[in-house]
Amino acid sequence: MPAYRYEAADAAGQLARGVIDADSPRHARGLLRDRGLAPLEVSALQDAAPGARTTGARLGAAELSLATRQLASLLSARLPIEQALDAVVEQAERQSVRERFAAVRSEVVGGQTLAQALARHPRDFPEVYRALVSAGEQSGDLALVMSRLADYIESRTALAQRILLAFTYPAIVTVVAMLVIVAMLAYVVPQVVSVFAQTRQELPALTVALIATSDFVRHWGLLLLGLAVAAFVAFRAALRSPSFRLSWHRRTLSMPVVGRLIRGLNTARFASTLGILASSGVPLIRALEAGARTLTNEAMRLNVQDAISRVREGASLARALKAGGQFPPLMIHMIASGEATGELPQMLERTAATLSQETERRTLTLTSLLEPLLILAMGAIVLVIVLAVLLPIIEINDLVR
Secondary structure, eight states, X not given: OOEEEEEEEOTTSOEEEEEEEOSSHHHHHHHHHHTTOEEEEEEEOOOOOTTXXXXXXXXXXHHHHHHHHXXXXXXXXXXXXXXXXHHHHHHOOSHHHHHHHHHHHHXXXXXXXXXXXXXXXXXXXXXXXXXXXXXXHHHTOHHHHHHHHHHHHHHHHHHHHHHHHHHHHHHHHHHHHHHHHHHIIIIIHXXXXXXXXXHTOOOOHHHHHHHHHHHHHHHHHHHHHHHHHHHHHHHHHHTTSHHHHHHHHHHHHTSSSHHHHHHHHHHHHHHHHHHHHHHTTOOHHHHHHHHHTTXXXXXXXXXXXXXXXXXXXXXXXXXXXXXXXXXOHHHHHHHHHHHHHTOHXXXXXXXXXXXXXXXXXXXXXXHHHHHHHHHHHHHHHHHXXXXXXXXXXXXXXXXXX
16 A cells, blocks of 8 residues: 655644555545545655665664664564554654655555565665565564664664764864964964064064964965865865775775774674674675675775675685785684684674774774873963963063063
């Protein structure tokens, strides 16, 4: 049964918006009148074809995780998939979430599987999500798979949020420090040093340098800011080129600190994805293809694509991934051990947990070092500015005495 988006007015004149299942727009209007509503607008939910871009707001990770957890609980209670999806639609807070799951429900009621219905919205339900749902439907234990999928989304989101929050404070301190220093150079320093020009005394070298820096900021500051913005825009445009993006991503992996964080985060995400797919019965090649799409680094993604070709030719997964040289030795050794003992999914999940903890620990260590360094750097710059202002005043006092 198709789903329709409606806007209607009740007896008090209040507007009501939502989604309703009906055979046709006329049927939808009739159902709304039965509810005591006067339909103002009724339109069919447009379902995208597989691979097409879904219009509207994209589902957030928190919303997807909550809806998945709700589906897992409802399916565990042995509710039919149609009723479970209907409950998710009713409990959703955002209109876009209700519309997206109502469209999925209409496809399921129309005879498609849940995985096929989700495939019509690839922007909201990534390939990993759809592959796990398909595996759960084929195994007949969709509730368990949905529960593991909710755990996967929550753990992945939590790691990204912890890393983001760890860098938030240093970023704020850096921005505030730069704004304070620029304000001092552009407005405070010129007003103070203008007094020294009337004395016609020979200024110390530090004061002369401060005046020159202040003049440079006041005359060329906006131009430098414009050039910085233009360079950033040009860099983002250059990243659209596959060759430049691959070269840049390889360079970031070779950076001393940033490279280890990027490699660790991507490896943890890839190992977690591969582990949950393998444990759910998804074929290894398909699991590798889905895991490659979770990697944000092109060099590591190219490594996985090369490993897929090697695995198809009969190579072991550990040897195939090791050939590219982009993944850490820990994961390679754990995969080799898992292949030897027949416990590859467990080893992958253990690798993901270990690398996640290591990446988080390194992030917290780095940010704990950055915070005092930024404060010391800002204090040193302010001290230099204050000394440059005070030195001529001290010399004037000496002359007066």
